[in-house]
Amino acid sequence: MTFDQEIFDLIQEEYNRQHMGLELIASENFTSEQVMRAMGNIMTNKYAEGYPGKRYYGGCEVVDKSEQLAIDRAKHIFNVAFANVQPHSGAQANAALMLAILKPGDKILGLDLSMGGHLTHGSPVNFSGKLYESHFYSVKKEDGLVDYDMMEAQAHEHKPKLIICGASAYSRDWDYPRIRAIADAVGAFVLCDMSHPAGLIAKGHLRSPFEYCHFVTSTTHKTLRGPRGGIILMKHDFENTLGILDPKGNLKMMSDLINLAVFPGTQGGPLEHVIAAKAVAFHEIMQDEFMIYTTQILANAKAMERAFQAKNYDIVSGGTDNHLLLIDLRNKNVTGKKAENALVKADITLNKNMVPYDDKSPFVTSGIRVGVPALTTRGLKENHMEQIVDWIDTIITDVDNEQKALSVKSEINEFMRGFELYKNWQV
Numbered sequence: 001m002t003f004d005q006e007i008f009d010l011i012q013e014e015y016n017r018q019h020m021g022l023e024l025i026a027s028e029n030f031t032s033e034q035v036m037r038a039m040g041n042i043m044t045n046k047y048a049e050g051y052p053g054k055r056y057y058g059g060c061e062v063v064d065k066s067e068q069l070a071i072d073r074a075k076h077i078f079n080v081a082f083a084n085v086q087p088h089s090g091a092q093a094n095a096a097l098m099l100a101i102l103k104p105g106d107k108i109l110g111l112d113l114s115m116g117g118h119l120t121h122g123s124p125v126n127f128s129g130k131l132y133e134s135h136f137y138s139v140k141k142e143d144g145l146v147d148y149d150m151m152e153a154q155a156h157e158h159k160p161k162l163i164i165c166g167a168s169a170y171s172r173d174w175d176y177p178r179i180r181a182i183a184d185a186v187g188a189f190v191l192c193d194m195s196h197p198a199g200l201i202a203k204g205h206l207r208s209p210f211e212y213c214h215f216v217t218s219t220t221h222k223t224l225r226g227p228r229g230g231i232i233l234m235k236h237d238f239e240n241t242l243g244i245l246d247p248k249g250n251l252k253m254m255s256d257l258i259n260l261a262v263f264p265g266t267q268g269g270p271l272e273h274v275i276a277a278k279a280v281a282f283h284e285i286m287q288d289e290f291m292i293y294t295t296q297i298l299a300n301a302k303a304m305e306r307a308f309q310a311k312n313y314d315i316v317s318g319g320t321d322n323h324l325l326l327i328d329l330r331n332k333n334v335t336g337k338k339a340e341n342a343l344v345k346a347d348i349t350l351n352k353n354m355v356p357y358d359d360k361s362p363f364v365t366s367g368i369r370v371g372v373p374a375l376t377t378r379g380l381k382e383n384h385m386e387q388i389v390d391w392i393d394t395i396i397t398d399v400d401n402e403q404k405a406l407s408v409k410s411e412i413n414e415f416m417r418g419f420e421l422y423k424n425w426q427v
């Protein structure tokens with residue numbers, strides 16, 4: 001076979017970009033070499049529809065063991081009774097969970113996308129908003145914190161079957177007992193989508209959703225630092241309350257409904273190579289080094305919060321409890337779009353983001369979202385955060401100055417050269 005030089009040249013080009021730039025996208029991370037080794041190998045060749053011990057294909061003895069390891073490790077990390085490690089992504093995890101417990105037309109209640117929520121929490125352009133009748137709660141205008149009174153009022157008005165908490169651009173922790181109380185009062189289930197802060201929850205830095213939320217979904221590639229993928233977890237398995245019976249006439253367990261909703265409900269064959277890589281990531285999360293990593297994430301986020309505040313940036317909710325900051329740029333007279341475009345010229349990657357009560361469109365936005373998990377993996381510490389905010393501020397306060405962007409870029413490239421990306425990298 002002729003070697004595909006074109007694609008492997010592009011992979012090397014992407015490697016150089018990742019190595020030399022400042023990666024501040026809050027949902028990104030640099031997974032380990034052993035995670036990538038587990039992902040990029042012969043496990044991709046195997047069909048394994050079904051679950052360990054109950055497959056629709058022969059020859060699954062080995063992948064049964066690796067998928068079971070992934071399941072057992074996920075259960076251990078989060079101290080839960082149930083884990084499904086097959087969802088191909090966070091969106092797939094949410095799709096399967098909703099398929100398991102909802103019927104088309106059922107009502108759901110989630111955080112509005114423009115307030116920091118996720119597409120899969122009911123957005124009209126997403127399956128969740130097309131298949132289900134979606135309603136939303138917001139964050140409060142005055143302090144940027146989740147408006148639990150509004151969540152409660154919406155819950156009582158609409159009687160949703162599912163209340164979703166968790167977000168993509170929210171820098172504060174959640175009041176899970178309150179959410180559960182609201183749900184119990186109207187007979188709703190609670191789903192926590194911990195895609196963003198899962199790694200911080202795993203190590204106990206943030207409140208645990210598991211005792212209060214019937215279901216928890218997550219990506220595995222954000223703060224969990226694993227391969228791109230999703231998981232579904234439950235602290236306690238329980239008989240479904242939807243009246244769905246098994247062939248013997250007993251109520252099916254929720255775990256069975258969720259497993260069926262992943263396969264055959266929304267997916268075919270699982271990505272056993274990615275599941276092996278999830279197992280490796282979970283192994284890493286169980287080590288003491290991961291606690292050092294997550295502790296450093298929090299320290300870096302706080303250092304960045306202080307540095308932005310010192311330069312009079314308007315941080316939504318006034319600061320951060322987790323790994324990200326949402327910054328309203330309106331007092332700097334720059335849009336999110338303009339800032340993102342100027343920063344990328346200096347090899348600083350982050351994303352423009354709607355801020356609560358934004359007066360601009362999602363394509364323009366008034367804000368940026370800044371996250372530290374990826375740079376923390378690269379080995380950057382608190383003092384570096386100040387330097388980074390200096391660079392960002394240099395660009396944002398002179399947003400049309402391409403010359404300045406180029407000079408910041410060369411400083412950044414020189415700086416990042418000093419932080420190894422992968423020791424044994426080869427395309």
Ligand SMILES: *Cc1c(COP(=O)(O)O)cnc(C)c1O
Pocket residue numbers: 027088089090091092117118120166167168193194195196219229230
């Ligand atoms: C990132 C994210 C997802 C989706 O994950 P994908 O793997 O991109 O599908 C779902 N929910 C939340 C809250 C997220 O932040």
